[in-house]
Every structure is written in structure tokens, then in C-alpha cells.
Amino acid sequence: MSKISKTLLITLLLLALMPAIHAFESTLTIEGGVGIPLDDIEGTNKMKGAWALSWDAWMIKDWLGVGISPWFANVEVEGDDPNESYFSSLEGINLYLKLRPTKAGALNFQEKALVRRISPFVALGGGWSTHGSRDENGVGSNPSVPAGFRGHFTLPHAAAGISFLSKWNTTLDLGVKYDLFTKDNIDLTDNAGNHFENDALLTPYVGLGIHFGTPIAVPELIYDGKLDAFSTVVGTPSAAQSYKLKGKNLKGDIDLVAPEGFVLSIDGGKVWAKSVRVPADFDGDIWVRLTGEKAGTYDGSIGHQSKGTGGLSWPVNGVVREPLLPTLSLVSSGLGTFSTELGTPSAPQSYKIKAKDLTGDIVINAPAGFEFSLDGGKTYASSMRVPAGFDKDILVRLTGSNPGDFSGNISHTSPGVPTLNVPVTGTVTAPEVPSIILQTGKLNTFSTEVGTPSAAQSYKIKGNNLTGDIMIDAPKGFEISIDGGKTWKTSVNVPAGFDKDILVRLTGAQTGKFEGNISHASPGAGTFNLPVNGTVKEAVKPEEPEQGNPILDQLEQDLLKHTVHFDTNLYTIRDGDKPFLDRVAEALKKLPEIMIEIQGHTDSTGSDKINEPLSYNRAKVVKDYLVARGVDAEQIESKGYSSKVPVASNETADGKQENRRAQMVIIK
Structure with a gap:
């Protein structure tokens, strides 16, 4: 069987053990290095490669296991004596015990760290190995050595190094192996009589592996949060700050010790102490504060210790000042x-x-x-x-x-x-009592003929310490004006500080004697009454001329004397103009042959685009008023003249009031 076939067979056998690899915690590693022969030849090592596949089963403890490793290596030495040069190819398999600490003697880091653990390892065991030359059956290229297959034990097989475990459960091994062979013939010399001069192989190597089976429980102290600088005055503990602490995979309680000047609490600040102990599975807040017992600057670290961990230090600092005078x-x-x-x-x-x-x-x-x-x-x-x-x-x-x-x-x-x-x-x-008094004016007896308002008289009032408006009410038959006679009403409301003439007149709407009081009332003040009286007589009929119509004559006189006036931008008929329009309506109903034209006008405020429809609406509202009182609509024409036909100056408010009008003329 060739050496390649033997190596392949051993590898296949190892792969057949894959179900066992997953059955419990184990590590499968591919190793590569350089074989350094320890032989009896003085010369130069050609630094050939050495390879191995190892499987470590941690079936005794997570730190002690058994391993099996098929391997092969090439060694070539160029001797100082050319006759002593040789080349050998070695392959074999080793069984061993392996010690790899996971807690004591190892450096453990957080699980999320790139490297979770760094630990040393040593291995000790033995095995069987073979070797041959380039010609397969010999041990070298020296023709003086007879060809043949040679096997021997490897005893001891020893290894030592450092292993790195990543967060992905992959491993990186840096180590050196030592294999001592029971026969001394790798270098073509045989010192069989002296076991201590047998050949050996020293192999520095790098191994890349993967860890299977039960995840490795790495003990950890996990913290989260941030502590700012503390500050307080002597005699007053500082405001407390907190951070989170969590124990994971720990084998014992966690001991916390605060540096000088600081104390800790694990119950939200109810109890404070220099040192505290929490269980291994603790997962909560740690509160910290300055004691404030003595002035000075304090800094240090809160120590956290638990069995199997490297400990954790949390830095804190703060200042305690002497209290300032408030x-x-x-x-x-x-x-x-x-x-x-x-x-x-x-x-x-x-x-x-x-x-x-x-x-x-x-x-x-x-x-x-x-x-x-x-x-x-x-x-x-x-x-x-x-x-x-x-x-x-x-x-x-x-x-x-x-x-x-x-x-x-x-x-x-x-x-x-x-x-x-x-x-x-x-x-x-205390405020003065509010009151209303007559300031100026005296009202005489009023007199007029039916259909014609009487001449107006005026008076003036004064309000003292009033808190609200003044309501003025005229008795039956009378009306009042507060705008100089432009508008007449039976009731008006004026502000407390009103300071203008008030005009009074008989309406003349019907005959008879009229008397009463013009009342003036305001909240908190007594009512001030101003007495008025007057008479409305029947109109004296003039002697009828031999020819003419007296109703038409009266209508003509009424239309010459009276004009309907309007407020700015409005076309609403004032109460004071309604008696006049009532007379015109009665006359037109008695004179069906007469036609009139109602002419609407505006002042110069605004453009024609606004004033033309406004003037027409003023004429139309007068027409509508007359028609509503029985006048035939065919007797009336209504037209709007905008601001083109003023009767007074538009430079004054009074002039503008005169121009805001609707006047009537007889056209037939």
C-alpha cells in the first residue's frame, strides 16, 4: 500500500467518526508546520512540510480529553558528508491525552468579543509511524542501504502551545510537537543499542479548527451604562447614578468593592455600603454615590470579582467641596x-x-x-x-x-x-357712585302737523363713574338722534363717556298730545328721566286752486324737500326715512297715472365697479319698499348713477353723507 493510500485511508476513517464528533464536545483541527529532524547527521535541514488532522474529544472534563491524529511529514537533510545526505517520508497516527484549561489558567472574554478565550494546552501520548525513501521501499537514496518497509512506535508523542477560541467557535492553535521514534534509522544510521540516540521529529505548527458539541459556557461579567463625574458638598451625599451589571455562566457570587469616598447600593438606594455581594445570576442596577464625608477629589474603580473571571473594573470620579454660604x-x-x-x-x-x-x-x-x-x-x-x-x-x-x-x-x-x-x-x-345728569339744554313743548316731524331740540348729558353703556329710550310719539339728525330712532345705546348733543323731535305720525320721559339708564346708576311733551295737529288744508290736483302738488313738494340717505357701503333704509316713503306710497296709489324715477347715488369712496351696483341697489330698495306698500311697480323706474352726480363736496364726512342718497323725480 502506498503512503498516499495509507494517509487517505486514515483520513477516511476519521471522517467516518463524524457522528461521534457531534455527540459531545470536541475539536477538529487541520495542522500544518515544518518538520525538523533530530538525527545523527551533521548537515542542513531542507525544511520540508509536516501535516496532520487531529480530533480532540473533551469527554472527561471540558479541560481534559483524548485525541487521535493521523499525520505525515517529509524530511530532507543535506549532510556535510555527501554520503550522509538523506530524504525520508514519514506517516503515522498518534493517540494522546490533552490538557486545555478553560477557567483557571485561561483568559476568558465576553461572548460577543472576537476572541472568547485564550488558553494553553499540553498533550502526551504515543503512536505508530512508518517511513520510506523516494523509491518507496528504501529509506534513502543511498544505494548502500537495502530497500524495505520500516515501521516503529512513536513514544512519546508530546505537544504544547496556545489555543485561541473565536466567537464563531473556530480555533487557532500555535504549538510545537515532539515525536520520538523507537528505531534510529530515519537518517540511515542505526544506533539500536542506545535508545537515547534514536531519531526524533520536532514540528512547529499552526492549526485551524472548529469546536463541536455543547457550547462553551464562558463566565462573564457584563455591564452597561455610563457614570458621569460626581459632585457634592461636605456633609451631603451626591446624587446617585446607576449602571447595569449582569452575571453570566458564573460559578460563584459577585463581590463589588467601591473605591475610597464612594458607596454602593443594590436595592435602589435604601441601603448603602462600601462593599456588596450579589448572586452569580444577578441582573440589575448598581447605584453609586459619593459619601460627601470629606472634601477632596476622588477617583478610582469599582471592582467586580467572581470565580473563574478576570474581574471587572468600573472607573468613577468626583469632587466633594466645602459648602458655600447660601x-x-x-x-x-x-x-x-x-x-x-x-x-x-x-x-x-x-x-x-x-x-x-x-x-x-x-x-x-x-x-x-x-x-x-x-x-x-x-x-x-x-x-x-x-x-x-x-x-x-x-x-x-x-x-x-x-x-x-x-x-x-x-x-x-x-x-x-x-x-x-x-x-x-x-x-x-371706594369708587364714587355712578350717575347720569343733564349737562346742558332745556326742552320746550313740541308742536307739529300730522305727517311732518317737528323741529328738533337738543340737550346734553354727562355720565359720572359709569361702568357700562347708557341706554336712551324716547316715549311714544318722540324719536331721538345722536348723529346730528341724520338718523332718528326711538332707542339708542351710547358709551359711558358719550359727550355729544342729543336731538329730540315729535314724529308727527299721528295727531294727539304726547308726553313722557326720555329715560337714560346705565348699570349701577339711577335712571335719569328728561320730561318731554308736545302736540300733533291736523294739517291745515290750503284753499284749492281752481285748477290742479292737490295730492299731486303735495307729492311734488314732498319729493323736493326729502331725500333718502344711506350709511357707507349700505343700502338699508333708515327708520327716520320710512314716514316720508309711506306718504309717497299713499300718494302714488291715489295717482295711478303718475310715474316716478328713483335715482340711486354714492359718494366718491371706492371705484365705479363697486359704486355702480351699490347706487342701483339703493334705488331698488326704495322701489321695493313702495311696491311692498301697494304701489304698482309699473309706476316706478329705478336707476343707479354711481358717484357721478354729487350734490355736495366729497371732501368732508358731511358732504359724503349728503351724496349717499336716493332721490325721486316725477317723469310722467
């Missing part, structure tokens, strides 16, 4: 005198305080009659608590709840600091 002072200037009326809070004033090195909140209390706000005036209170670092304006005002003089101090207190007082003074006065 102060509380007024930043802005003092407050002026407050003043208001009963029921109305005063205008607020503001101030600002400055706090330094306080150890607690600030409590602010206002004296009687005062209140303050910390949110810009949204809410007010007489007492509030603010944090030590408060840095906003404080608004103060008199409540105005009770009349009188008020004074006192707004106090600001905080632990360990003298009270800061901000003096305040103010007065709440």
Missing part, C-alpha cells in the same frame, strides 16, 4: 406705591430675586391685601413655593378686595438663609 438678595429696585379702586386689582409691578447656593426651595408670602404672580400675570396667589434656582420676574399687585391702606413685606424664606423682605404699600379707594 444667599438670597433683591436684584431689581424696590416697588412703588400701589393704588386702585375697590373691586379692581391694581396695575402690577415687578421685581426679581437672586439665589445662590441654596439647599432648599424658596417660600414666598405676600402681606394682606397683596398677591403675586410667577407666570407673567396668568395666575395670582398670596403664597407660593419656587425651586432654589428660580430666575423669573415676580409680579405684585393690590387685590382691590377691600378698601383701605395696606402695607407690609413680601417675605422670601429658604433653609439656612436670612429672610429677604420686600416692602410694599398701597391704597384701595
Whole structure:
């Protein structure tokens, strides 16, 4: 059988054991190196290759196993004496015990690390090996040596090195093997009489392998989090910080020891100690703080130790300072005198305080009659608590709840600091009783004929300390105007500070005597009544001329004297123009042969695009009013003239009012 066939056969046999490889924890490794013969020949080694396939079964402990390794190597030495040069090809198989520590004596890292473990190993055993020459049956190319197959034991087989285990369960071995043969004939010389001069093979090698079976449980201390620098003052522990600690695959409890100046807690800060112990499967927060017992700078590491691990150090640092003297002072200037009326809070004033090195909140209390706000005036209170670092304006005002003089101090207190007082003074006065009085004017008896409003008279009122508008109501038969006679109403509402003439007239809508009071009312004030009286008589009929129609004559006179006026941008008929339009409607119904044209006009405000439809609508609303009162629509034409036909200047408000009109002319 050729040496290639023998090697192939051994490899196939080893592959046949693959089910066994997966049955328990084992390592399969391919090794390559350089064979260095230890022989009796003085010469130069040609550095030929040496190869092996090894299977280590960790069936005794995870650190002690048995192994089998088929191998082959070529060795060639060029002797100093040419007759002593040789070339040999060796192949064999070794059985051995292998020691590879996984905890004590090994370096273990986190499972997520690229290299999970670095451990040394040693192996010791023996085996069987053969060798031959290039000519297959000889031992060298020296013709003086007879050809033939030679076999011998390998005893001992020894190996040592370092093994690296990756997170993918692959291995890298760096080692050296030593094989001593029971016969001394690799180098063509035979010192069979002296066993200690037998030939041997020294093989430095590199092995690449894969780990099968049960995953290797690497003991780990896993941490997560970040600790910032601690800071506090003497006598006060610092704010606590935390990080997470987790034990994995540990064989014993975890002991934690804090460096000088620090203490630890494992129950959320209830109990603190210099050192603590947690179980191997601990998975929770570790709290840390400076004790604050003594001033100084502290730094070091929190030690974490557990059996089978290299330990874990967590750095911490911090400063304990001597406590500073707390102060509380007024930043802005003092407050002026407050003043208001009963029921109305005063205008607020503001101030600002400055706090330094306080150890607690600030409590602010206002004296009687005062209140303050910390949110810009949204809410007010007489007492509030603010944090030590408060840095906003404080608004103060008199409540105005009770009349009188008020004074006192707004106090600001905080632990360990003298009270800061901000003096305040103010007065709440009772307001005068609201009233309405007649300021100027006197109303005489009114008189007119039916169908014609009387001449207007005027008066003026004055409101004192009013809190609301003034409602003015005229009695039956009378109407009032507050815009100089442009519009007339029976009831108007004016502001408390109204300061214009009020015009009064009899409407003349029907005959009779009329009297009553023009009432003036406002919340909180007594009603002021101004008496008025007047008479509406039947109109004196003029003597009828021999010819003509008196109804038509009256209509012509009415149309010459009266014009319908409108507010800016509106085409709504005012109440004061309705009696006039009622007379026109009655006349047109009695004169069906008469036709009129209603002409709508605007002032110069706005463009023709706006004013043309507005002027037409003013004419149309008058037409609609007449038709609604029984006039035949065929008697009326309506037209809009925009602002093209003014009757007054558009430079004044009064002129513009005159131009916003609808006038009627008889066209047939």
C-alpha cells in the first residue's frame, strides 16, 4: 500500500467518526508546520512540510480529553558528508491525552468579543509511524542501504502551545510537537543499542479548527451604562447614578468593592455600603454615590470579582467641596406705591430675586391685601413655593378686595438663609357712585302737523363713574338722534363717556298730545328721566286752486324737500326715512297715472365697479319698499348713477353723507 493510500485511508476513517464528533464536545483541527529532524547527521535541514488532522474529544472534563491524529511529514537533510545526505517520508497516527484549561489558567472574554478565550494546552501520548525513501521501499537514496518497509512506535508523542477560541467557535492553535521514534534509522544510521540516540521529529505548527458539541459556557461579567463625574458638598451625599451589571455562566457570587469616598447600593438606594455581594445570576442596577464625608477629589474603580473571571473594573470620579454660604438678595429696585379702586386689582409691578447656593426651595408670602404672580400675570396667589434656582420676574399687585391702606413685606424664606423682605404699600379707594345728569339744554313743548316731524331740540348729558353703556329710550310719539339728525330712532345705546348733543323731535305720525320721559339708564346708576311733551295737529288744508290736483302738488313738494340717505357701503333704509316713503306710497296709489324715477347715488369712496351696483341697489330698495306698500311697480323706474352726480363736496364726512342718497323725480 502506498503512503498516499495509507494517509487517505486514515483520513477516511476519521471522517467516518463524524457522528461521534457531534455527540459531545470536541475539536477538529487541520495542522500544518515544518518538520525538523533530530538525527545523527551533521548537515542542513531542507525544511520540508509536516501535516496532520487531529480530533480532540473533551469527554472527561471540558479541560481534559483524548485525541487521535493521523499525520505525515517529509524530511530532507543535506549532510556535510555527501554520503550522509538523506530524504525520508514519514506517516503515522498518534493517540494522546490533552490538557486545555478553560477557567483557571485561561483568559476568558465576553461572548460577543472576537476572541472568547485564550488558553494553553499540553498533550502526551504515543503512536505508530512508518517511513520510506523516494523509491518507496528504501529509506534513502543511498544505494548502500537495502530497500524495505520500516515501521516503529512513536513514544512519546508530546505537544504544547496556545489555543485561541473565536466567537464563531473556530480555533487557532500555535504549538510545537515532539515525536520520538523507537528505531534510529530515519537518517540511515542505526544506533539500536542506545535508545537515547534514536531519531526524533520536532514540528512547529499552526492549526485551524472548529469546536463541536455543547457550547462553551464562558463566565462573564457584563455591564452597561455610563457614570458621569460626581459632585457634592461636605456633609451631603451626591446624587446617585446607576449602571447595569449582569452575571453570566458564573460559578460563584459577585463581590463589588467601591473605591475610597464612594458607596454602593443594590436595592435602589435604601441601603448603602462600601462593599456588596450579589448572586452569580444577578441582573440589575448598581447605584453609586459619593459619601460627601470629606472634601477632596476622588477617583478610582469599582471592582467586580467572581470565580473563574478576570474581574471587572468600573472607573468613577468626583469632587466633594466645602459648602458655600447660601444667599438670597433683591436684584431689581424696590416697588412703588400701589393704588386702585375697590373691586379692581391694581396695575402690577415687578421685581426679581437672586439665589445662590441654596439647599432648599424658596417660600414666598405676600402681606394682606397683596398677591403675586410667577407666570407673567396668568395666575395670582398670596403664597407660593419656587425651586432654589428660580430666575423669573415676580409680579405684585393690590387685590382691590377691600378698601383701605395696606402695607407690609413680601417675605422670601429658604433653609439656612436670612429672610429677604420686600416692602410694599398701597391704597384701595371706594369708587364714587355712578350717575347720569343733564349737562346742558332745556326742552320746550313740541308742536307739529300730522305727517311732518317737528323741529328738533337738543340737550346734553354727562355720565359720572359709569361702568357700562347708557341706554336712551324716547316715549311714544318722540324719536331721538345722536348723529346730528341724520338718523332718528326711538332707542339708542351710547358709551359711558358719550359727550355729544342729543336731538329730540315729535314724529308727527299721528295727531294727539304726547308726553313722557326720555329715560337714560346705565348699570349701577339711577335712571335719569328728561320730561318731554308736545302736540300733533291736523294739517291745515290750503284753499284749492281752481285748477290742479292737490295730492299731486303735495307729492311734488314732498319729493323736493326729502331725500333718502344711506350709511357707507349700505343700502338699508333708515327708520327716520320710512314716514316720508309711506306718504309717497299713499300718494302714488291715489295717482295711478303718475310715474316716478328713483335715482340711486354714492359718494366718491371706492371705484365705479363697486359704486355702480351699490347706487342701483339703493334705488331698488326704495322701489321695493313702495311696491311692498301697494304701489304698482309699473309706476316706478329705478336707476343707479354711481358717484357721478354729487350734490355736495366729497371732501368732508358731511358732504359724503349728503351724496349717499336716493332721490325721486316725477317723469310722467
